[in-house]
Amino acid sequence: MKRYQTRFQMMGTFIDLVLYHPEGEQLIKEAYLRLSHYAQRFTVNQPDSELMRVNKNAGVKPVVVQPDLFQLIKTARAMSVDTNNVFNIAIGPLVKTWRIGFKEARVPGREEISAKLPLADPQNIILNEQEQSVYLGLPDMEIDLGAVAKGYFADQIKRQLVRAGVQHGFINLGGNVLTIGHSPDNASQAWNVGIQNPLSDRGVISRVVALNDASMVTSGINERFFYANGQRYHHLLNTRTGMPVVTDIASVTIISRDSVAGDIWSTAGFLPSVSDAVACLNQQTDIEAVVISKQGETHVTQGLVDDGRNVFVRPEKPVLRGRGNCG
Known part of the structure; x- marks a missing residue:
């Protein structure tokens, strides 16, 4: 079976796709377009993204979002409210205060950090299942999906490829590795x-x-x-x-x-x-x-x-x- 492989940059990282399928080239193009679509909607790095509409209306009003974004926020919020771990999608204000990973990274003052802590309470992310809306209860709250978005994207791309008949493949979204079936090129049949x-x-x-x-x-x-x-x-x-x-x-x-x-x-x-x-x-x-x-x-x-x-x-x-x- 013919192997199709590509590497491209998106979401600030390198993405690798390997597919074994007669229509592999077309399927890779479709995967690229879907990833681009997700990246534009779920990011906090574009002021007009769907997620940023939620953040900009913090303390103002609920925002109706598409079902896939609502479901991801719901899943991530459920994990965030467990205070025994550090996973928390309400972390946005703290991330922007520290700026770690950017050239302007700095150590904030104690008072500045203390002022941000109430904004990082995921209990203040209010979800309306019937309306599919998200409301951030305090002004200046921000959801940041950076810790979970790539995994969600990878899962959706895999489902798309499996529905198209792909039985063997490899998806790497900058460290999020997800495999389809086994590797046809490896004697151990593993990736x-x-x-x-x-x-x-x-x-x-x-x-x-x-x-x-x-x-x-x-x-x-x-x-x-x-x-x-x-x-x-x-x-x-x-x-x-x-x-x-x-x-x-x-x-x-x-x-x-x-x-x-x-x-x-x-x-x-x-x-x-x-x-x-x-x-x-x-x-x-x-x-x-x-x-x-x-x-x-x-x-x-x-x-x-x-x-x-x-x-x-x-x-x-x-x-x-x-x-x-x-x-």
Whole structure:
């Protein structure tokens, strides 16, 4: 079967698509257009985006949005209200205050941070299921979907491709990897995907994971950061303190069926310690995790095996785990 492959830039990152299908070229074009459509609507970086209409009306009025954006906000809000983890889509005002990842990144003053904390309460995101509207209860609140949007986009692209008859493919949205079926070019019939070593230069791989019709997402303190006053500040912010998360974790990788779950849990897994994170992630259904400490030690959840170079899903039937919180 003919292989079609492309790489392009969008959403500030590189996107890779690999498809095995007779109409692969046309399907890649359609995927590009759909991604472009999502990127324009779900971003906070364009003042006229659908999401920014919600943010601009904070404290003013509810805004009716399209069903896909409403559903993503609903899913992400449900996770955000769990105060035991750091995933929070109401984080927008804090992100804009710190500006980590941009040249104007800075350490805000204590009073400035304190003023932003009430705006980061996801309980003030009011959803009306019947009207499909979103209302931000306080002026200057802002939803930021940056921690979850790429996973949602990847899932939607996969569904589009599967409906078109694609049985083998690879989607990489700047680190959100989602595979369709197995790799026809690999003797093991798996897509071998590397986990970036969070303590080394980009391109240095810590572990390789064999994926088959699954997703892998990694979040790490090495992704965006800056130095000020002799200290290093990373981009994963705790909305209870307004400061970067204090933890001994360097990166969290989530292996799951859907990429949006990987997005959510790769952020929510940043708890104060590796042991806290592994215990929490072991309670969740339908995900496995690889957690790398700041000392370079690798820890995996119960459904995985780590041989020091590769991470495998346990061949025996996994233990059924019930969903719990991370408190």
